[in-house]
Amino acid sequence: YTEDWTDTPKEQTEELWTLDIARWDLECEFNNTDHRTELNGVERLIVRRGQSFTINLHLRSGVYQPGGSALDLTVETGPQPSDQYGTQASFGLTDQIDTSRWSAAITSPPGNMVSLSICSPPDAPIGRWRLTLGQGGRVDFVLLYNPWCTGDVVYMDSEEKLREYILAQDGIIYRGGWKYPIPTPWNYGQFEDGILNACLRILDMNPKCLRNPGKDASGRRNPIYVSRVLSAMVNCNDDKGVLQGRWTDDYDGGVSPLSWKGSVEILRNWDTNACQPVRFGQCWVFAAVACSVSRALGIPCRLVTNYNSAHDTNSNLVIERYVDENGQLVQKSRDMIWNYHCWVENWMTRPDLKPGFDGWQVMDPTPQEKSEGVYCCGPIPLKAIKEGELTDKYDAPFVFAEVNADVHTFMKRKDGSTKKIISSVHVGLKISTKSVGSDRREDITHLYKYPEGSDEEREAFTKANHQNKLLQQQDNAGLLIVIKVSTEMRKGCDFDVFAVITNNTPNEKKCRLVFGSRAVSYNGILGENCGFKDLLNVQLAPGEEKRVALRMNYSKYAENLTEDNLIRLAALLLDYGTQEAYLAVRNVVLVNPEIKVRILGEPKENRKLAAEITLQNPLPVPLQNCCFTVEGSNLTGGQVVTERLNSTVEPGQDAKVKIYFTPTHSGLRKLVVDFDSNKLCHVKGYRNVIIGK
Numbered sequence: 001y002t003e004d005w006t007d008t009p010k011e012q013t014e015e016l017w018t019l020d021i022a023r024w025d026l027e028c029e030f031n032n033t034d035h036r037t038e039l040n041g042v043e044r045l046i047v048r049r050g051q052s053f054t055i056n057l058h059l060r061s062g063v064y065q066p067g068g069s070a071l072d073l074t075v076e077t078g079p080q081p082s083d084q085y086g087t088q089a090s091f092g093l094t095d096q097i098d099t100s101r102w103s104a105a106i107t108s109p110p111g112n113m114v115s116l117s118i119c120s121p122p123d124a125p126i127g128r129w130r131l132t133l134g135q136g137g138r139v140d141f142v143l144l145y146n147p148w149c150t151g152d153v154v155y156m157d158s159e160e161k162l163r164e165y166i167l168a169q170d171g172i173i174y175r176g177g178w179k180y181p182i183p184t185p186w187n188y189g190q191f192e193d194g195i196l197n198a199c200l201r202i203l204d205m206n207p208k209c210l211r212n213p214g215k216d217a218s219g220r221r222n223p224i225y226v227s228r229v230l231s232a233m234v235n236c237n238d239d240k241g242v243l244q245g246r247w248t249d250d251y252d253g254g255v256s257p258l259s260w261k262g263s264v265e266i267l268r269n270w271d272t273n274a275c276q277p278v279r280f281g282q283c284w285v286f287a288a289v290a291c292s293v294s295r296a297l298g299i300p301c302r303l304v305t306n307y308n309s310a311h312d313t314n315s316n317l318v319i320e321r322y323v324d325e326n327g328q329l330v331q332k333s334r335d336m337i338w339n340y341h342c343w344v345e346n347w348m349t350r351p352d353l354k355p356g357f358d359g360w361q362v363m364d365p366t367p368q369e370k371s372e373g374v375y376c377c378g379p380i381p382l383k384a385i386k387e388g389e390l391t392d393k394y395d396a397p398f399v400f401a402e403v404n405a406d407v408h409t410f411m412k413r414k415d416g417s418t419k420k421i422i423s424s425v426h427v428g429l430k431i432s433t434k435s436v437g438s439d440r441r442e443d444i445t446h447l448y449k450y451p452e453g454s455d456e457e458r459e460a461f462t463k464a465n466h467q468n469k470l471l472q473q474q475d476n477a478g479l480l481i482v483i484k485v486s487t488e489m490r491k492g493c494d495f496d497v498f499a500v501i502t503n504n505t506p507n508e509k510k511c512r513l514v515f516g517s518r519a520v521s522y523n524g525i526l527g528e529n530c531g532f533k534d535l536l537n538v539q540l541a542p543g544e545e546k547r548v549a550l551r552m553n554y555s556k557y558a559e560n561l562t563e564d565n566l567i568r569l570a571a572l573l574l575d576y577g578t579q580e581a582y583l584a585v586r587n588v589v590l591v592n593p594e595i596k597v598r599i600l601g602e603p604k605e606n607r608k609l610a611a612e613i614t615l616q617n618p619l620p621v622p623l624q625n626c627c628f629t630v631e632g633s634n635l636t637g638g639q640v641v642t643e644r645l646n647s648t649v650e651p652g653q654d655a656k657v658k659i660y661f662t663p664t665h666s667g668l669r670k671l672v673v674d675f676d677s678n679k680l681c682h683v684k685g686y687r688n689v690i691i692g693k
Helices: 008-017 027-032 161-166 197-205 208-212 213-219 223-233 263-272 283-298 382-387 396-403 455-463
Strands: 002-004 021-025 045-048 053-060 073-077 088-091 104-108 114-120 127-133 137-144 170-177 180-187 243-247 278-281 301-311 318-323 336-348 359-363 404-411 418-422 429-434 440-445 477-484 495-502 507-521 528-542 545-552 566-575 580-587 597-601 609-616 626-630 641-644 654-661 667-676 683-691
Touching: 021 545, 027 045, 027 053, 127 278, 161 283, 161 301, 170 283, 170 301, 170 336, 170 429, 170 580, 170 667, 180 301, 180 580, 180 667, 180 683, 197 208, 197 263, 197 283, 208 213, 223 283, 223 336, 263 278, 263 283, 278 283, 278 528, 283 301, 301 396, 301 477, 318 336, 359 382, 382 396, 404 580, 429 626, 440 477, 477 566, 477 580, 495 528, 495 566, 507 545, 528 545, 545 667, 597 667, 597 683, 609 626, 609 667, 609 683, 626 654, 641 654
Parallel strands: 045 137, 243 278, 318 404
Antiparallel strands: 002 021, 021 053, 053 114, 073 088, 073 127, 104 114, 127 137, 170 180, 301 336, 301 429, 336 359, 404 418, 429 440, 477 495, 495 545, 507 528, 507 566, 566 580, 597 609, 609 654, 626 641, 626 667, 667 683
16 A cells, blocks of 8 residues: 655645655555454555554655654544543654554664654554644554553463464354264354454444443453443344344244354344344354454454353342153243353453453353343453352353352142252353364363362352352262263154163162153253153162163154254153152254265365365255355355255255365365255354465
8 A cells, every 4th residue: 555645745745744755655465464464455554552563655855864854643543532541642753662652763774765663552442543644644554452462461472372262264163062062163254354344343333432432442442341342232132233133933034043154244244234233143153253353353262162051040140940740841930051052252361350360251242131231241250250259340140150050940730839859950061162273172161160079169159159059969869860862863863862760779669750852942942842751650679770761753853853953851750759859851962964075176375176065865854955055264255155956855865066166365274064955954064174375
């Protein structure tokens, strides 16, 4: 990018500047590459705070002389620039760069071309800035957080982690169940064309900016403030946010959340449609978009899945659940246990809190409960959750309950009475995120909670003013019931599940077993019956174990399944002798078929490439209206490629297509694939592709 001043009268430039400037060059390719923003493009200047960048000034006449030349510079951001709020600064040339404040220095030897080095302080507000040279021309640039700068509060001291948490444009989201986590590919695409503009617009459209734009621009120096803004703006409940949530099967006016393969299409749709909310999202979509925006702005971010995630609506850190005499949930309480729930963690120091709470901070953009009158959550340090420090900002009790709440289960009888029953349901299981540098799952449960039964866990609960969960657990040394499943539970197959009952008492037991199954969505909403068994006379000798099978027939569960492919199994055991009730609950995930991706040819930058995509129909019925959609950062040009099949795919046959794309950058890239048909919807797959130069 160059600016030509040849039409400016010479006497005017001499009046405004000692340096007689003809034109300047922003050196966008050099600067953006040096600041690790070149994937955004090199057509404009995008730099990170606390790090110097270079502008070359070409002089019309004369030469630069150290100590004999002067240049006044002014930088401004926001609609109401102010020295007081750090959104404006005026400065001149100095002998060398001062990285603690706005500064400028000449780094070239005397001559008619001057290399001007400019540096922002590491706590400057992020966003669009204007640089004015004296009284004349203006330079526009974008300033981002800088996790490579030691003075920036988002600093992270690992190049490998920064490649993952800032530069990686694709990732893995874990769905399914805690017994069977399913990796789902996602295209974050934070460097795709137009995405940074959309992210900056999200900041501009937030209600705090609309009420007081000057104060909001100043607040953008602080990633705590920006994370909280993003938590509110990714959902549209209180503002012109990005996504509208929908947790029913009615997606009229939009698309199923499962249809999204990445954040790019969502952010572009919002930005190009006058900030109208994109329909629809659920927790993993909200979290993925928040991850894309955080990384685009320069905040290290990762997406996290919490299995058996509690939704505590009354802040008592207890989830109360009611079942009927068949062991089926009765939706009497607003408290819920989601099969899984996704949020993000942003990396930053917390100077607003006492020492020890720096690092990963939970930020949850899914609208669940209001925080300070707005549907947002966080940021809250993982350390605060682990230690039970619930007085720290923001929303610590809610996040603490998600991973640590007690579960009290009551049976509601037909006569209206209730009885507490023994249940082994726990929350906060197998908390997962993608590993650094690979697609493996990393279990980070230990960062949120101490091991069950440890002294540290009891101490954390005491700090939280919450009764120790271990004291609430009743001795279950008598009758024991658990649910076990077969290893192959694939969609389209018939299979068995088992209630396993053990009598650990010295006496013979006579019991009733109610064993049922229902379709369920990932957030705990129950669907229709998929299979049921009621045995009135189950007898167990002392020490005896019995396995009771429940057959799950495809013909029964096929029409009842939700898009989440989840079935809730519940086994209720009633001891006739003691009148005690025992409940075992387990969610099972039906596995979709594998999508196979074969790359044809050698992947090269800017050279057309083909991929052959295949999926075998596992169902006993034909598939119609079959469609493959493909997306990948720097692979498909930020677009979704769609290939439809004209023919029906019979049982056992392959659905196969060939797609073409042109990689635009070298390196490791993820090709994200989605298959959709009338009977087999939103089957996800991916293939890692290494692009050579």
